[in-house]
Amino acid sequence: MWPWEHAALAYVLYSALTRRRGRSPGDVATLWVLVASQLPDLIDKPLAWTFGVVHSGRMLAHAPVVAVPLCVLVYWYFSRRSTPEYGVAFGVGYLSHVAGDAVGSALVGEYAYARFLLWPLVSVPVDDQESVLGEVVDGLSPSPWLLVSGLVGVAVVGLWIADGKPGLGTFRRERSGSWRRDG
Numbered sequence: 440m441w442p443w444e445h446a447a448l449a450y451v452l453y454s455a456l457t458r459r460r461g462r463s464p465g466d467v468a469t470l471w472v473l474v475a476s477q478l479p480d481l482i483d484k485p486l487a488w489t490f491g492v493v494h495s496g497r498m499l500a501h502a503p504v505v506a507v508p509l510c511v512l513v514y515w516y517f518s519r520r521s522t523p524e525y526g527v528a529f530g531v532g533y534l535s536h537v538a539g540d541a542v543g544s545a546l547v548g549e550y551a552y553a554r555f556l557l558w559p560l561v562s563v564p565v566d567d568q569e570s571v572l573g574e575v576v577d578g579l580s581p582s583p584w585l586l587v588s589g590l591v592g593v594a595v596v597g598l599w600i601a602d603g604k605p606g607l608g609t610f611r612r613e614r615s616g617s618w619r620r621d622g
């Protein structure tokens with residue numbers, strides 16, 4: 440999945456969760472959703488492709504054996520600071536990324552690329568960086584899938600506007616020097 444698809448999936452799930460509780464996503468919580476939705480790739484891709492610490496861009500930070508304890512730790516941290524909602528937001532963003540990668544690979548029949556779910560019990564395929572680059576070029580070429588992805592993106596932006604554009608308020612408050620905690 441593309442970064443914006445991870446962000447969109449995470450936001451839709453978090454928005455649905457908060458709406459079920461009769462609320463709208465908060466400003467800071469929304470930023471945590473978006474940051475956490477990118478974090479597995481921001482950790483694993485440089486570790487694999489730049490530093491060579493791991494051999495796949497979906498390995499350490501994507502594996503539930505690391506992801507779940509990390510989310511629990513972050514939730515515990517925010518709970519101690521009386522902002523558990525940020526922990527929930529982080530968990531939704533992070534775990535939706537992991538789930539999105541796994542389901543996305545399974546849907547196109549690339550089951551090997553979902554093996555990170557069981558890492559380190561099973562091995563994960565070694566990344567071929569040239570083929571990854573080729574996939575990036577292919578993925579950004581005009582195609583029905585890119586059109587669908589764009590339409591879904593427009594729908595998610597519509598949901599975000601309907602939710603009151605959460606996240607923007609943080610920057611406005613910081614500019615006016617009146618930042619406050621939110622849900």
Ligand SMILES: [Zn+2]
Pocket residue numbers: 479480497501536540
């Ligand atoms: Zn990923």
